[in-house]
Amino acid sequence: MRSVDFAFDARTEELRRQLLSFMDEHVYPAEKVADEQRAELDSPWHTPPVIEELKKTARKHGLWNLFLPDRTYGAGLTNLQYAPLAEILGRSPRLAPTALNCAAPDTGNMEVLTEFGNPEQRRKWLEPLLNGEIRSGFAMTEPDVASSDATNIETRIRRDGDEYVITGRKWFISGAMNPDCKIFIVMGKTDPDAPDSRRQQSMVLVPRDTPGLEVRRAMQVYGYEDHYHGGHAEMVFDGARVPAANLIGEEGGGFAIAQARLGPGRIHHCMRLIGMAERAIELMCRRAQQRSAFGRPLAEQGVVREWIADARVQVEQLRLLVLKTAWLMDNVGNKGAHTEIQAIKIATPRAVVDILDSAVQLHGAGGVSQDFPLAELWAAARTLRLADGPDEVHQRSLARRELKKYA
Secondary structure: OOOOOOOOOHHHHHHHHHHHHHHHHHHHHHHHHHHHHHHHOOOOOOOOHHHHHHHHHHHHOOOOOOOOOOOOOOOOOOHHHHHHHHHHHOOOOOOHHHHOOOOOOHHHHHHHHHHHOOHHHHHHHHHHHHOOOOEEEEEOOOOOOOOOOHHHOOOEEEEEOOEEEEEEEEEEEEOOOOOOEEEEEEEEEOOOOOOOHHHOEEEEEEEOOOOOEEEEEEOOEOOEOOHHHOOEEEEEEEEEEEEHHHEEOOOOOHHHHHHHHHHHHHHHHHHHHHHHHHHHHHHHHHHHHHOEEOOEEHHHOHHHHHHHHHHHHHHHHHHHHHHHHHHHHHHHHHHHOHHHHHHHHHHHHHHHHHHHHHHHHHHHHHHHOOOOOHHHHHHHHHHOOOOOOOHHHHHHHHHHHHHHOOO
C-alpha cells in the first residue's frame, strides 16, 4: 500500500486558492444579502437571486461539480483532492455548496445516476442536475419504521404492466420543499417476500409532477425549516405511477445502490463539518479578543483558552482521520474504507457539536440568536448524528467488525 502524502498537489492547491478567494469576495458578503432577499420572496422556499448569481460566477471560474470524480461529468478530483475544498464549503453551508453545485442531496443523486443510471435517465435528469438547472430529492426515510435499518422500509413499488405503482409515506426528504426540486429517487419494496431482505428493495425515478405524489409539509429541525436547502419534507405516494423505464439499475438492487450512495455522502458531510468547526473557532477567537468580563478580555480567561485549545486539537484529529478515509476510498475503494467511513461518521458530528456548543457559550445570548450563524450550525451538526445512519448503527457495525478479529 502506498504511503500517504499530506501535501496538497498542485491542482488542489490552485483550487484551494481560487475557492478561498471566491468565499471572501462573493460568498460571505452574500450571506446577509440572501437573508434580505428571502424575506422579500413570495415563498421562503424559492431560491434567492443572489444564489443564482453565485452559481454563474462559480461556473465561470471553473469551481463547479468538484465533488464528482468521473471526468465525463465532473471535475475528476479524487476524494483526497476534494476533501480540503469541501471543508472550505462547510464554512458557509447555507450558500457555498449550492453555489458550486456540490450540495446534498443532489451530489448523491448525481453519483447514483452516473454509476447506475441508463443513458436516457442521464440525459433527462443527470444533465440538468450537472448544469444546476434543477434540484432533486432522495426519498428513503419513513416515519412508521426504524429507517436506520433500510430493510424495514414499507413503501411499496408494484409492477403493473409497463408501469410501477408507488404507495407509501416518506419524511425528512431533504430539498423537497424547493420548487426547483423536479425529480426524486424513491426507495421502496418491489419484492417484499424475497428471502434475502436486502434484495427486496428497488429505486425508481419519480418526477415531482407525478399524479399521486404529494409533498405534504416541511419538517422542522430544531425549530429551523432549513429554507436554503429546500427543507425536509413529508411526502405521500398514493398510487403514483411512473414508467417501468424509471427503474434505476435492476429490481432488488435498491439496497446495494443505497450503500454505494451513502458512503461518499457520509465523508462529504464530515468534510463540510470540519469547515463548520473552523468557522466556529474563528468566531470564538474574534469574540474572545473583543469582549471583556470581570476586568479582563475573554481571551485571558482560562476556561475560554481551554475551549479554543480543545477545539483546535479535535479539528486536527478529525481532519487527519477524514483525509485517511478519503485516501483509502481512492486507493482501495469504499468497501476497503468501510471502517474509517463509519469512524468519521461517529466522531466528526459529535466533536463538531461540542465545538459549536463552546462557541455558543462564548457568545452568550448572541450565540443562540440569529445575529450569529452558530445556533443554525449547531442544529445542522447535531442533525448529522442521525442523517445517513445514527451513531448507534455505525457503532454496532464497527464493533462487530472489530470483534471478528478476535472470534
